[in-house]
Amino acid sequence: MPELFIRGVSIDWDTVDKHSYLHKINSLKSFSELLFSKNVTFFTGENGSGKSTLLKAIAVAFGFNAEGGTINYRFSTYNDVSSLSGSVTLIKGIYRTRFGFFLRAETFFNVVTVGVTQYMGKNYHEKSHGESFLDFIQDFDKPGLYIIDEPEAALSPQRQLTLLRHIYKSAQSGSQFIIATHSPIILGCPDASILSFDDGKITECQYEDTLSYQITRQFLCRKDLMLKELLDD
Secondary structure: OOOEEEHHHHHEEEHHHOOOOHHHHHHHHOOOOEEEOOOOEEEEEHHHHHHHHHHHHHHHHHOOOOEEEEOOOOOOOEEEOOOOOOEEEEEOOOOOOOOOOEEEEHHHHHHHHHHHHHHOOHHHOOHHHHHHHHHHHHHOOOOOOOOOOOOHHOOOOOHHHHHHHHHHHHHOOOOEEEEEOOOOOOHHHHEEEEEEEEHOOEEEEEEHHHHHHHHHHHHHHHHHHHHHHHHHH
């Protein structure tokens, strides 16, 4: 088993408000302790399945800013992170890191506007959203902890392939990635653990068993038939 910065997570449901919507997320209620086994862990599943909720809680519990950024980077424009982070306990590895980031595609503009541009010594606004998003990730080339929520929202398929290569190479150098994604491209990263949040539970699955892969493959192979079934009254 690799030496990870975060080896797992547990939730103390007794500390979650009994009226909280969190109690209605079955995938989160299905476990008491969730362990990570690889340097790259993907959370995947349908919208509303709880993957981003857990990802954000892990990031905040570790010490990242709720809207994203690097360790010890603080700003707030709108707090949309649930209270779950206060009920999460992280199982940390023997090694500590102060290097890494929490990155969300929808708050990336705020991250690079409020302070990271000065911190990194670059103006990320000089490029397109997708180019600057990928450029920012690639600028962090030291082993560290990287938590990313749905990076495909900012990236073309070709850029997703570039990100896949970066994730794979960085993981080989000792970095740990925890990523929530729907992308059948990014999910294809070799030697990664894929955790599905579908069917009201969290289970490890193979790449070919993910809905992202199955639906994309079916559409590409049977586009006309799928469109007919989808669009015909």
